[in-house]
Amino acid sequence: MYGGIKCVPYMLSCVSPHLFELLKNLFCPVHDTTMEGLHNLQPYPVLRMKCSMSRDTDISHERIALDGDFLSYAPNEDDRVGVYIAAHPLTPDMCYYEAEIIDTGTDGSISVGLCSKRCPLDAHIGCATESIGFMTECGRLYKEGSRGTQLCIRCDCGDRIGCGIKFDQVLEGRGDPFCTMVPVYFARNGKELVTELVSLPSGGLYPAVGMDSVGGEVKLFLGLNWVPEEDSLMSVDTNEEEWYRLSDIQLNGQVLEYTGRGKSIKDVGLAQARSPLNTTVHYFEIEIVDPGESCYIAIGLTRRDYPKHRHPGWSKGSIGYHADDGKIFIGSGVGDPFGPRCHKGDRMGCGILFPRDYVCQYDSDGGSGEVSSSPTGMDNLLELTLDTSDSEDEDWWNSQCGIEHSSKMKVFFTRNGKMVGARQVCIPKGGFFPTIGMLSMQEKVRVDLRPLTG
Incomplete structure (x- = not known):
């Protein structure tokens, strides 16, 4: 006893x-x-x-530096794999996420996938139990330490790897009431690669990234709703009313595709929005879906009657940031060094910083209207150069006096959400219209004319 x-x-x-x-x-x-x-x-x-x-609401990471949505490899003395595990698991309401490769680093060793909170923080995703991951350096899928299945070729900067769970196809365990199988799928640049059944661990599956490549960096996009690229391209009747003109460019939903010959600079395709930027909608973005043969893609602002076969920035009354060489063009065919080159998957943005006392009186179609402002604190910025050139609209410029010189604004450009730079320019009468130019075969961009308005 x-x-x-x-x-x-x-x-x-x-x-x-x-x-x-x-x-x-x-x-x-x-x-x-x-x-x-x-x-x-x-x-x-x-x-x-x-x-x-009790710590499941916290982010878990080792040898990974966090900077907002950006993750980068931060090795220590033993150079072990660095791992990031998100704060929350995927749920039916937040069932998908993407990781965009900003820099592959020295050898491109980056893994993207799902795992439980119990996974080690020194092994690539998919190389440990309760994990499944896609390796970008070889294009292979790994599941709980398997040998790997080849899905695609090596990924590069700009590629976006997506991973999600199809909760509408969950399977209860056959013969084991405590085992639930969920379909986990992977996508690359909007195209589904594979769907694999995975046992759902206690606590769920969390977005996770592994890296062991010096200089490697990715950007996370959590809580997305994935729409296959094919579905996006089929929605041809959704956004046509937002465009004033499309020259040698075909519209498929939010995707613009170049359809010109692409043989000389006279073959530029131009897409110009119907309404100019204003104090409510002052910024827009494009994502390079396909750089085509040469990535001759430009984003910028132009006057209403801009020449239809000129890149934004090449002619008077325009400014443009060009993806192929990273230069900025301001009313001239000669550009200046400005920012980094852009590649597949990169997001390029353009906007206007309107002063607080700015009054915009454009009509709904972006027609001419009076504007007034008294901008301050911009004296040290570069102004729009109105030098002579052989551009095809020289006669228009000299005869129409198309600039309202009393209105100068700061136009800025971004790349992947980070500021590239800005220039102070004169606003044409009637306003500045969002414009995209393309010049090489198979180029495609996805456009968001209102990314900041919800």
């Missing part, structure tokens, strides 16, 4: 230290050395699990 009583404190110590202390006081006949030994016992594993579950 006494031996049975000695077992009771041990069992209770595995469940609750507080009950154990109470029992120690009640059962004083138990030898002190025995009680000291019980004090040194490790807690029951369930207690450790409760502690780790």
